[in-house]
Each structure stands twice: as structure tokens, then as C-alpha cells.
Amino acid sequence: MDQFYFFKIVQFLQYDIYFPLSFIFLLILSLIYFSKIETTRKKKALFLIFILVLVIFTLWSILLTFFQYQLWHQNSISRYLLPPYQKIDYFLNYAYFHFWRDFLYRLGGSFFIFLFLNFLNFVFKRDIFYEEEKVLIPLLALFYFFPYNLFLISLGFFMLLLIIMINFFRKKIHPQERFSFKNYWLILAWLVFLSGPFFLTNYKFLKFKP
Secondary structure, rough: OOHHHHHHHHHHHHOOOOHHHHHHHHHHHHHHHHHOOOHHHHHHHHHHHHHHHHHHHHHHHHHHHHHHHHHHHHHHOOOHHHHOOHHEEEEEEEEHHHHHHOOOOOOOOHHHHHOOOOOOHHHOOOOOOOOOHHHHHHHHHHHOOHHHHHHHHHHHHHHHHHHHHHHHHOOOOOOOOOEEEEEEOOHHHOOOOOOOHHHHHHHHHOOOOO
């Protein structure tokens, strides 16, 4: 079973080049988020991790782009795909498609989620998310390629809706009572993350990437 899952992870790397980095950051994030530190310090720590993820993912894309260029340059056939035989545009398009497009879409998904959280606060005319959630939820979106980062968030909101409905049928809900999924976001993130290599390598319709 362990060898089977390891094979799936190796196979999955062709769809998600940031998978090992995401695993490390999810681990660090879990240790910090479930630690007993005050909310203000926790929010700052999450924000620093957010910045660090952006920096590391960017450096990783640069590194892969550089290695790809060197690989083509040293090969007797593929070197003709590089200057002076070809315009640099050909390589840049290749690098964007394989090493940068996914990252930019993740950023777009994260930004969309950030706007959506603020939109919900505007609609309900009150702050319905805890301070750390405002950073945690967009941060989690960076660990999954688009559009599956939106799927993770949608699943979280669906679970929150179930919590509200269960409490509604069990007792009366006060209008100002806050129901939150904040202690379960990371648990859900781990479940989706660890199951990703299995599901996304076995079902072709799940491999869609724009």
C-alpha cells in the first residue's frame, strides 16, 4: 500500500510541481496554527508563511526554468530550440506553460477567495470570520492547483453549512451567534491534499487545468 501511494505521488508530480513544497508548508502551518499562541501573533505568523510560500514557490519556478534551459542547451537536438536557432519566445512559452502558469492561477484563486471572504462580510454587515481565518483560507488555496483550490474552499463552506443546519434543528440559533469552521480548515486541507495523488491520477475528468 505504501509503495502504491508513493507511485501515485510520483505520478502526481507531473500535475503538481509544488506538491513536495506544499506538504512541507502544510506541516509547518499545522504546527503553528494548533499551537497555543495568541490570535494576534498567530495571524502574523500565518501572514509571514503566506509571504514565504510566495517567495519559495517563485524561486522553485525560477530554478525549474533554469534547469530546463540547461537541459535543452546541453542536448544536441533540443539546443536548436534555443537562441540563436530559435527566438527565446519559444522557450519562454514552454517555461510559462510548465513552470509558471499553475503558480499564477493559484495566486488568482487565492485572490478571488480573499475577495469572496470580504464580500460575505459586506453582505452580512458584520465580520463573520475569525482574524486568523482571513489569512488561513487564502493561504490554503496556494497548496492546490486551480480550480481545485476553489473546490477545497467550497467544500469547507459546505461543511460549515451542515454545522449550521445541525445546530438549527437541535436548538434555536441566536442571530448574532457565530458558527465557524476555523478549527477544521487544516484537517480538511490534509484530507484533500493526501487523497489528491490517488483521485487525480485515476480519474481523467479531475485532471482538468485551464
